[in-house]
Amino acid sequence: MDKHAIEVRGLTKRFGRRTAVEGVSFVVPTGAVVGLLGPNGAGKSTTLRSIVGLQAPTSGESLVDGVPFDELDDPASHVGVHMDGFGFEGGITARRHLEICRIATGAERARVDAVLEEVGLAGEGDRRVRTFSTGMAQRLGLAAALIGSPQTLILDEPANGLDPDGIRWLRRFLRAFATRGGTVLVSSHQLGELEQIVDQVVVIKRRVLFTGPLEDLVGGGGESLESRYFDLVEGATA
Structure with a gap:
């Protein structure tokens, strides 16, 4: 059996009467770059936050290296996370921010x-975070995830916020x-960039619309990820 870095099984999350995701299941194979795609409000961030234990699912489960995130020994050595809502204290330097992260994770x-x-x-490293551009802040967030x-x-x-050179750098990284x-499990709206680096794709719109290798989605007919993505999401019910 292939080893999976991440497994999402029947994930459902409701906020009152609103269902953010329903029955979402997919795997992220070890050593792969997997793109998580969907329109705004599709449940991408909800899914990611559930995987890393930031919110409890209504039902279903997520596993990292075979166990729930909150049962991992030394979780920072298993998974690094950078997502919206992980802010910075603007008055401290980038180095100090990373030092706090280092202490929290027990890194050297x-x-x-x-x-x-x-x-x-x-x-x-000695610049205060409030002086950083959006693109520099994105790099700092990635540095914190890597600590x-x-x-x-x-x-x-x-x-988000990266210039073309920064986007190319991120792709190569x-x-x-x-x-x-x-x-890597990466959520992005930049479909053209993702197409150049992902091995597999998960498309959701509250439910999973597609999960599998990129080549299975785009086929051999010369269609792009963007065109196939819109075929899926525009044909799906909310």
């Missing part, structure tokens, strides 16, 4: 400089991370 001191270098912020040397990254719209044996 050397990891702060290592991750600053890894995300291209080696010369910016525990995780095997898996879960990223929610990591390309994520592909290299997977080539070294890491796993």
Whole structure:
């Protein structure tokens, strides 16, 4: 049986009368880059937050390396997370922010400089976070996700605010991370960029519309991920 870095099984989350996701099931194979796609309000962030224990599902479960997130020993070594809502204290430096993350995860001191270098912020560690552009803040968020040397990254719209050079850098970084044996689950609206790096795709609109290899979705007829994505979501009921 293939090993899966992440398994989502029958995930349903309701907020009062509103159902954010219903019966969502998919797997993220170890060593793959998997794109989680869907329109605004489709339940992508709800799904990601449920995987990493930030909210309890109404029913169903999510597993990371075979166990629920809150049962992981040393969770930061299993999964690094960067998503909306993970803010920064603007008055401290980037280095101080990462030092707080390092202490919280139990990582070695050397990891702060290592991750600053890894995300291209080696010369910016002593700048206060409030002076960062949106793109620099995205890189800092990725650095924080990497601080525990995780095997898996879960990223929610990591390309927001990046310029074209930054987007190209992110694409290469994520592909290299997977080539070294890491796993990536990434939510993004930038379908053209995702098509260049993902191995598999999960498309949701409250329910799963497609899950599987990218090539199974786009086929051999020259269709793009974007065109097939809109075929799915526009034909789905809410």
